[in-house]
Structure formats: structure tokens, C-alpha cells
Amino acid sequence: MNRFAQLLDRLGFEPSRTGKLRLMTEYFKTAPDPERGYALAALAGALSFQYAKPALIRGLIAKRVDPYLFALSYDYVGDLAETAALLWPAAPASADQSAPAHRLTGPPSLSEVVQSLATLGKADLPRQLAIWLDALDETGRWALLKLITGSLRVGVSSALAKASVAALGGQTGVAVEDLWHGLAPPYLDLFAWLEGRADRPAASNPAPFFPAMLAHAIEARDFETLDPAQFCAEWKWDGIRVQAVSGADSSGRNIARIYSRSGEDLSAAFPDLIECLAQSPAAGFALDGELLIRRGGKIEPFSILQQRLNRKTVSAKMLAEFPAHIRAYDLLWSETEDLRPLPFLERRARLEALVSARGEPRLDLSTLIPFASWPELAQARQDPLAYGAGADVGAVEGVMLKRAASGYLQGRPKGHWYKWKRDPWNVDAVLMYAQRGHGKRSSLYSDYTFGVWRSGSQGPELVPVGKAYFGFTDAELAKLDHFVRNNTTNRFGPVREIDHHPARGLVLEIAFEGLNRSSRHRSGLAMRFPRIARIRWDKPAAEADAIETLEALLTPKLGPG
Amino acid sequence: MAAALVALTPIGLYCPGGNFYIDPLRPVPRALITHGHSDHARPGHGSVLATRETLAIMGLRCGQDFAGAVQIAALGEKLKISDVEVSFHPAGHVLGSAQIRLSHAGRTLVASGDYKREPDPTCLPFEPIPCDLFISEATFGLPVFRHPPASREIDRLLASLKTFPDRTHLVGAYALGKAQRVIALLRAAGYDRPIYLHGAMEKITEFYAREGADIGAVRKAEARDGDLAGEIVICPPGSLQDAWSRRFKDPVAAFASGWMRVRARARQRGVELPLVISDHADWDELCATIRETDCARLLVTHGEADALTHWAQGQGLEAEPLRIAGYGEEDMASQEEASA
CATH class of the missing domain: 3.60.15.10 (Ribonuclease Z/Hydroxyacylglutathione hydrolase-like)
Known part of the structure; x- marks a missing residue:
């Protein structure tokens, strides 16, 4: 466990991709079996045990540390596993040489931890965890707690972990990816092959992931050089980009998988889609599209989709309430043919044929927007309803431009695909409360609650309308943090109330993507994706916007109904 | 009262x-x-x-x-x-x-x-x-916040220098006190190569040496010294990421501070080798x-x-x-x- 913990620790501080690769490859070269196999599984997100809930960690630490001191520490550190690892009292063995019981146990190996977690009953977990925590140092404790809660967060994707292990045998990540679904931890056969001690493992992936093609955000000057006649336009759908792949395994059974745009396997969360994709009569395909929720004959906005995301398993109720849908816009593979070298328009024709042949209600096409000039497309972007978005208008977040003659190129090549998002809305609000952030921004006051004016019984008063966590640079954050510390008028636990007097308050220009009615907020409004567009050090708080400005934006077209 | x-x-x-x-x-x-x-x-x-x-x-x-x-x-x-x-x-x-x-x-x-x-x-x-x-x-x-013994952190710095002998080890340390303590701890650990300093800490370090601290050979890091691969350079924390640090060879950014106990604090500063010395x-x-x-x-x-x-x-x-x-x-x- 200690070597794995040190690896995680260093990965967490290593900023560069190549640096991370080097650290992992070095580890895989020198760590023994089966330890390195379980490490690979952990890094690639391939371990399956019942993850411990944060409440379990809180419970363990509550027995050992004053709850108020824990709360302050957690607020400061901003990460539960790290807080608990730092606060965990030193085991008797490290303080007292004469306590042999703990000495004999020693720190657990990663294999021991993974194997125990797979078999351990729920009731036995807290006791076992405490024994391990006592035996580990603080880095080991941190790594163990990260592992058992299922989120390592050291900036390593599944693809990067596979690429690093592939480098052992001079292979590419894709070669490992192709085998992956036939392998299981601790991957003794994989390591044996990569080290030249055995043949390539037989299993291959019937439904592999193809690296995605990504778009650039378009800039005003791009329109001067781009010829509208060479481009196709589609709506930019506000869902999640996915790749849906289907293929037959060695026994002839159809296998379907859904991947995120980075290659993460999302299949388990979308059994409804998998079932429909696997029913295919076709021998195989890989299509690129947007995962959305479609019900009542229309595509729902992102706020609805969000309720089905980030779940490891999904209930029958959820399946019924939030039916998943794929709106396809590209076809990369068909039967045995790699379509990626073909021009967009040809792939598009093949896609249209495939979608209509399948005739599935959960799969449809993203239509093309006819346009003759950039100004015309700009109009469509402003008013999707008038340009054919129909009932799905609530899920449109701009337009996509795709060069008709371009092949499907992995990565983010220049000059082929552009996204042109809808302009955000802006409002000038006043900073009211601040709280310390989490993760990278822990300990800095980086979470800001802001409000706008409304008329109260004693004249104008501020009503909170949202919270923003980003949109500022590190230098601006340092200034904001300083402002918060020097203008605190009250404290409510971790929350600081900031001076928001009409003459002294700080005005924040907030950009946001949408506005809904909400009964959960005092103002009755909820902003989508609010962030700080500008800090108006120059503007008196009294001149910030009033609630009426926001309410005017709540036209029926933009609301959820 | x-x-x-x-x-x-x-x-x-x-x-x-x-x-x-x-x-x-x-x-x-x-x-x-x-x-x-x-x-x-x-x-x-x-x-x-x-x-x-x-x-x-x-x-x-x-x-x-x-x-x-x-x-x-x-x-x-x-x-x-x-x-x-x-x-x-x-x-x-x-x-x-x-x-x-x-x-x-x-x-x-x-x-x-x-x-x-x-x-x-x-x-x-x-x-x-x-x-x-x-x-x-x-x-x-x-x-x-429980600081480990400073000598253990100095050992980590020296171990990193052994692992990456071709990289400059840039140690962020406050100009008054921390910088000189890190130097004295390095000397106590047997490190006897010249230690390079950012100009902002030169005067104070000389003062420490006059007052009897074991500073040994220190030099201001000048442009003519080149990339100082494999050497230790001590600078104010603010200089770890600024233009001044670009002259060094693939530098390992270390920071000697009690804040380094918390990972997010180290990451906020882009530190690769956090040294918990307070x-x-x-x-x-x-x-x-x-x-x-x-x-x-x-x-x-x-x-x-x-x-x-x-x-x-x-x-x-x-x-x-x-x-x-x-x-x-x-x-x-x-x-x-x-x-x-």
C-alpha cells in the first residue's frame, strides 16, 4: 500500500501528462505482481467493490476527534479523505516502541486491501478500516481513504493508465484498450504479454472506443476566413457527448457500449439505451452523438438530464421518469468498414441510412440547419425556434459548424469543427456571502453568494439569486479573498457575511446560461451555470441590477415549461 | 483585569x-x-x-x-x-x-x-x-497541522536531487528566516555544494552568516550561471512560477512551508515537491x-x-x-x- 500511496501522492502533484506517464510506467516496471495489477485497476477505475460512503469515514473520525475541530478542519482542507488522514491520531505503535501488537500487523498491501474489500461484510468494514488506518502513515491513510471512496482524483484517466502500462511492452494504449474488456484484475496475463513472457491475451473488445474529434470555440475573426459554402451546421445540443458502439463478440452475441468523449464506459448507467443498441441486426457500428432525455415528444433541457447523471446504478423509477435518448450526428464505423477517413457529408449519408433502417424511438438524427451566409446562421443561433428547432428548443445551446469535406480526425484539429455557443446573459449583482472553496481552491474564499436589489419594507434590500465559484483568474481570486477577509461583517459557521452596504459593497458581473423558476431559492429564481464575468471594483453597489431585470428574462420560451 | x-x-x-x-x-x-x-x-x-x-x-x-x-x-x-x-x-x-x-x-x-x-x-x-x-x-x-521533523523534509529534498540529478531544484522559502533555516539544515545534512540564491534574499542571508549561522558557500544566481542543472536554488515563493524561474533546467518546484501539509495548498501554487518546514x-x-x-x-x-x-x-x-x-x-x- 505504501508504494501505491507514494505513486498517488506524486501523481497528484505532477502537472504534465508525460510526467504522469513516466511515474506510472516506472511504478509498473518495478512493483511486483499482483500489487501492480491492483494498482492498474484502481487507476483505470476497474475495481468493483462496495465503495465506502463518506458517512463511514465521518463516523470513524468522529470517535477520535472533537466534532467542532473536525468541522473546522474539513472546512479548511476541503477534502474529506485528506482531512481524516491528517487528523487520524498516531497509532500507539508509532508513539510507543513497546506496543508489539501493531508492529506485527504492519501496513497492509494494496492486494490485501482490495481482496478484503471484495469479501468483507458491510458491518465489518469500519473495524477493518480502523486497523488499516492505524498501521499506515498519513500518505497511506489518504490513499486508502481515496481508494475506498472510489475517487482517486489524481488527474489520471482510464486511458492514461492503460497507455502507461502499455509502454512497458512498447505497445499503445489502444492495443491495451482493445483487450481490456476480456481482462480482470490483477492482470497477470496482460503484464506477462507486455513483458514478453507470454502471448497476447486472446480476448478482444467487440465494441471498442474510437478517440473523439473535438471542436474549437469559434472567434469573431474566424468568420473572415471561413467560407460558409464549405460548412454544414447543426444545433449544439445541451446534453453529454457520447459514443455508442455495438459489435458481436466471439460467440456471436451482440455487445453494446456507451462511452464518454474521453473513453469512460458509461454503459452501466444507461441500461435502457444499451438494450436498444444491442438489439441490432447490424454486425456493428460506432456512432457519435448527444445523450439527452426525451419525453413527451421533446428533448428536455440539461437540468433534467442532470438528475440521471453520476449514478453508478439506476432504478426502474428513474428509467421510466428520465428516458435516455441518443441524437446521432456522426458515424465512425459500420460493419467492417472504418468510415473515419470519409468526408463528413458521406459519413452523414451513411448515418442517415443506419438510423432510418433501425427505426428506434431512442435514436434519432441531429438535423442540419440550412443557411446561406454567416449572418443567416447568426440569426438561427439567436432564434432557433424560427429555424426549425421546434419543441426541442430548450435543449439548444448554440450551433456547431462542421467542414463538409473533413474526415473524422481524433483530437482537436484546427479548421474543421467549430462550436458557436449562445451568448450568456449578464447581470450586475452584489457580493453578499463568501465561503471557502473545495479541491484546488480550499482555504481560499472562492464560493460567492451574490444578490440583486428588490424593494423591501424599509427601502431597497438585496435578495440572493445565486452562487458562483469560478470565472476569475488566480490573481483575481487572491484579491477577492483579501476583500472577503477585510470586509467581513458577520460569521455563520464557515460562511462569512460581506459588507454589502449600497456604498461599500462589491459588484460582480455574473454571466449565466439560463434562468428557471425555483421554489428552492428565496428569490424564486435559479441560474444555470453562473460565473463571474468581471469584478466591478469601480461600480457602487447601489447601481447593481434589480430583480425585475432578471424576471424580464423569464420569458416562457426560456423557462422549463 | x-x-x-x-x-x-x-x-x-x-x-x-x-x-x-x-x-x-x-x-x-x-x-x-x-x-x-x-x-x-x-x-x-x-x-x-x-x-x-x-x-x-x-x-x-x-x-x-x-x-x-x-x-x-x-x-x-x-x-x-x-x-x-x-x-x-x-x-x-x-x-x-x-x-x-x-x-x-x-x-x-x-x-x-x-x-x-x-x-x-x-x-x-x-x-x-x-x-x-x-x-x-x-x-x-x-x-x-502537525509538522514532521524538518530534517525528514530536507532528506526528501536531497532524495529528489538524487532521483533527478539533471533538474534544477528550486526551493521557495520566505526571504527572512525560512531560507536561511533551509540552508543551515542542508549543511547539517552534509550538503556542501554552493547554494544559489535569488537576489531578494542575499542581504538577509549575509546577515545570518555574520551572526554565526552555518550558511557555507552561497551565491547569487546570475544569468551567466546558466541553467544550474542539478543545483539547489532558493527563491521567494512568489518567484517559483515567474519569468525569473524560466532560466533553469526543467526545474522541480519545491516550497518549504507549513501550508504544504495540505495538498490543495501545494497544488494552488503548482508545487511538485511540497516540503513541510514551518x-x-x-x-x-x-x-x-x-x-x-x-x-x-x-x-x-x-x-x-x-x-x-x-x-x-x-x-x-x-x-x-x-x-x-x-x-x-x-x-x-x-x-x-x-x-x-
């Missing part, structure tokens, strides 16, 4: 009986200064009473005319200011750092300034002074020190005051936070340190 001995004002701690301030934030007629860090030792006071070393450091950093008049406080010597008895005692924070003890009408107060308990080869160790009222700093006043007391040291002073009342100044106050109340002490804006932002004030 100790309240008669000091009062909290927006400028800092004020002693009405002696008509002086301790570490005032703005120019005042009479100031007592605990140590030379810029958030405590500001220029422009009418007169300054401080240790000989602190006065010398203020002269180096703020210019020789930093105050109208200066007076040296010898450690342990009892002075009278009006009818308040004043004495300075080592605080173990940086060279010249002192706690200030005030006594009047049978009541004793100690203002800790900044302090630590871990031995430091570059300054005198902290002396616990019995008192009725202790005013403690709480920079690291949370139980997550000149402030950690949680256990704060608690132990408060017990040793045998005080009945505790005031907690800059830092994480809430947790320490809570702990002290649980120990049966009368305790409250003393909120003074402007101190303990050493970590935020890296630009200031860099230019110092």
Missing part, C-alpha cells in the same frame, strides 16, 4: 499604561516589535524597541532611517515604560524574534508574536514564560505551549483562531479570538516578500 494592560485597536495591540503599541500596522509614536517580518515590522514609527537582531533586520529591509529613534531590548532584561515592566524573551521563530512580556500591578501578560518549538539552528529556542494572560498566534491552529508552531506545539505558560486567559490572534479558542475553552481556560486584520498573511504576501 488584564484588559487594563492592553487594548485591541484597529492599529494593533495597545498598552495604555505605557502608551505604546506592539507590532502596530500603521506608524505610531512608540512601537515594540517582536520580529522582522514585514507584516509585524513596519517602517515609520517615532521610536522602536526591539532586539538588536530585529533592529538590524529592519534596517536592512526598510532602510537605516526606518524609525525616528531605536532602542535595543536585551533578552530577559527588565525595562520600565511609565510604570509597566517590559521584557523580551526568545520566540524561536526567526533570528532576533522575541515574545514580549508586560507586567503591571502584579498581573503578567505575554504577547507571543510568531513562534515555534522545533529546534532551529539559526535562532534561539522559544522560552515558555509563565503569565496570567497569553496572547498566542494561531497560524497553524488546526489539528490537521517557522510557526503546529497544533500540538500551540497546545503544549499554552499549557506551559500556565495562563488562565488566552487571546488568539492571527491564523485559525476559532479551533484553538475552542480547544482552550475545553481545557478550562478563558479564551477568545482577537481579530486583527493584516497579520498572518505571510503566505498571501509573497509578492511583498519577493520584493523585500
